[in-house]
Amino acid sequence: MGGVEDDEPASKRMKLACRELKGNPNDSLLSEPSFGSSRDLMARLLQSEEDEVIGSKGVIKKVEFVQIIAKALYSLGYKKSGAHLEEESGIPLHSSAVNMFMHQILDGNWGESVATLHSIGLKDESTVKSASFLILEQKFFELLDGGKVMDALKTLRTEIAHLCASSNQLRELSSNLVSFSHGASVGSSNQVNLRAKSRPKLLQELQELLPPTIMVPERRLEQLVEQALTLQRDACVFHNSLDREISLYTDHQCGRDQIPSRTLQVGTNGEVSLKHKLSGHHKPVSSVSWSSDDGKLLTCGVEESVRCWDVSSGECLHVYEKSGPGLVSCGWSPDGKSIFSGVNDRSICMWDLDGKEVENWKGQRTLRISDLEITRDGKQIMSIFKETAILLFDREAKSERVIEEDQTITSFSLSRDNRYLLVNLVGPEIHLWNIDGDINLVAKYKGHKRTRFVIKSCFGGSEQAFVASGSEDSQVYIWHRGSEELIGKLSGHSGSVNCVSWNPVNPHMLASASDDGTIRIWGLNSHLQQHKKLQQVHSNGGSMAAAYNGRT
Incomplete structure (x- = not known):
């Protein structure tokens, strides 16, 4: 260089x-x-x-x-x-001075490198000071590693001391010197060996510290291309594919064909086989929750008890109940080692799998019938604790936060990253709340019909970029989550659509349940997909056609 x-x-x-x-x-x-x-x-x-x-x-x-x-x-x-x-x-x-500076660092010419540093056109004295400290700190550690304790001490006193940003920095370096001089082999000496062998790492740290006009940042072109692709993806309201499918050859733009729009299967009572009949509840079942491994199922009877079932055998493994007040909702902890339940006295209870009550949070924390969600880290429990409010209870900090709505809340769902809540209201409106840090309303989704029934919505698609909801007009509504734009209405049901669920593995599959007695599975329109592929083949010429035929 x-x-x-x-x-x-x-x-x-x-x-x-x-x-x-x-x-x-x-x-x-x-x-x-x-x-x-x-x-x-x-x-x-x-x-x-x-x-x-x-x-x-x-x-x-x-x-x-x-x-x-x-x-x-x-x-x-x-x-x-x-x-x-x-x-x-x-x-x-790079300029010849910068090339020389880089060589000096890698060769361990510390005095020369500091001198060169002052000649490469840096205007910010604090940057010069910080870079000089990094260089001389490396010199200090290498002297210690070579057993030159007195030279290291001299470097610390005459060259480094005035560059330290705080007294803590100086004390830390001094402690390394004392430990090494007394033959300490734990902690400090390990750090010495590590730093003495990392001149390329030092050069990388200096590159990050110095202005990009002096030393061009590593992988800058990759960063610029990734930023451009990310902006194109975020601007595409129909984006519902894996990022690795984005090409550099053309500007990215998905079509409507990436959104589920065609009925793939209609399930009716005659087409679903009965695996087990789970009997034991004496009152209507208000809540059902699958374990993360799909091996167990929790069911809760209204103001009654929670039962845990073995899915493969249909056996009831345990009954969770409290004397006096009944239970109204249930849910699993993320690790599957405990369960939570909303109680009729408006408290929330936690049990281990053997039925031992581990914790009980008393107070106005849940309604008689309430959705219940637990974050993946198990730290926060969420429940509707009054008609127009959702409680976010932090188990560890014993703190509470509240989402307040102007209308009655009918249901809610938690995003996969635990940062957002999708809240259904008694009116024809769905609200998206950011709960990561300060709680704030970030989006409203409108257009569906809701007057009498409880309608449930969900997140879905690639990166959960969409919101789907049932509707009393027999259709499934789909919005782009970020822009709030209504991008699709799926027709096919003949009764109110009460619940929708987007496949968490396949972003192109959606299920909907309706009062018409059917469950519909929605997927991509294969005819549109085939037409799009043929268009791509013709527009990209014979070589692309050959590649396309090879894939099929």
């Missing part, structure tokens, strides 16, 4: 550069060659070129663009290509 003489021919400069490429092939910081002094290269870089822009918008600076491409080539291991790009464009990835 240091320069060669200006009068060397280009072929010899290339040979010298290629010899420098030997080393760790995985560390691009070690593999960026230099083609002579900056005078040689920058003489070919006209002032007008420094200000030259490319692209139809006129916002991309050519010099930065070329440097980022060169950096990407080195990072990908294409060292000769990166070197050729620097040579042909006349645009160096």
Whole structure:
């Protein structure tokens, strides 16, 4: 990375550069060659070129663009290509001073590297100070590792002490010195060995600290491309596919064909076989909850008890009940080792699997009939604790937060990432609440019909980017979660659709249950999918057609 003489021919400069490429092939910081002094290269870089822009918008600076491409080539291991790009464009990835600085760091020339640091054009004195501290800290640890305790002490006193950002930094380094000098082998000496072997890591830390105009950031081109793809994906209201299916060849845009719109199967009483008849409740069953392994099932009778069933045998494994008040809802802990239940006295109870009551949270925490959700970490319990409010109870902190609505709440569901609650109201409106940190209302979904029945909604699709709901007009409604746009209405039922559930594994499958006595499974329109594939084949030519035929 240091320069060669200006009068060397280009072929010899290339040979010298290629010899420098030997080393760790995985560390691009070690593999960026230099083609002579900056005078040689920058003489070919006209002032007008420094200000030259490319692209139809006129916002991309050519010099930065070329440097980022060169950096990407080195990072990908294409060292000769990166070197050729620097040579042909006349645009160096780094100045000769920066190349020399990088060599000095990797060679352990600490005094020279600090001196060079002051000459590479840094305007922020705090950055210079912080970078100098990192360099001299490395020198200090390497001296200790080499057993040069007195030299390390001198470095600490004369070079590092005035650079420490706090007294704690100085005390920590001093403690390493004391521990090492007394032969301590636990803790400090391990750190010494670790730091003494990490010059490439030091160079990486310095690169992150210094301005990008001095040292081009690692993998900057990848970051820019990923940002562009993410923006395209987020702007696509129909996006419902895996991110790995997004191509760089075209702008990303899903069509309506990515949303479930076609009935794949209709289930009726005559088509469903009875596996077990679970008998034991004396009152109507108000709540059912599957265990995470699908091996057990909880059922709760209204103001009665909770029963745990073995799914394979149909055997009742345990009955959970409280003397006096009955139970009204139930749910599993994320690890499946305990259960929760809403109690008729408006408290929430927790049992272990053997029926021992572990905790009981008294107070106005649940309604007589209430949904109950537990976050994946098991820390928060959520329940409707009055007609217009949902309680978020933190078990560990013993703290409570409340979501207040203006209308009666009929049901709610928790997102997979535990950050959002989807709340159904007595009116024809569904609210999305952010519960991660400060509680706030982030979206409202409208258009479906609800006047008499309890209608349940759900999250679904890839990254749970959609909201689906039943409706009293016999249709299933689908909105884009972020934009609140109604993007689909699925017709097929002949009665009110009370509940919907999006397949958590297959983002293209949705189930709906209706008062018409059927359950419909919805999927993609295969005809639209086939038509889209054929369009892609024709638009991309014969080679794409061959590839398409090969896949099928």
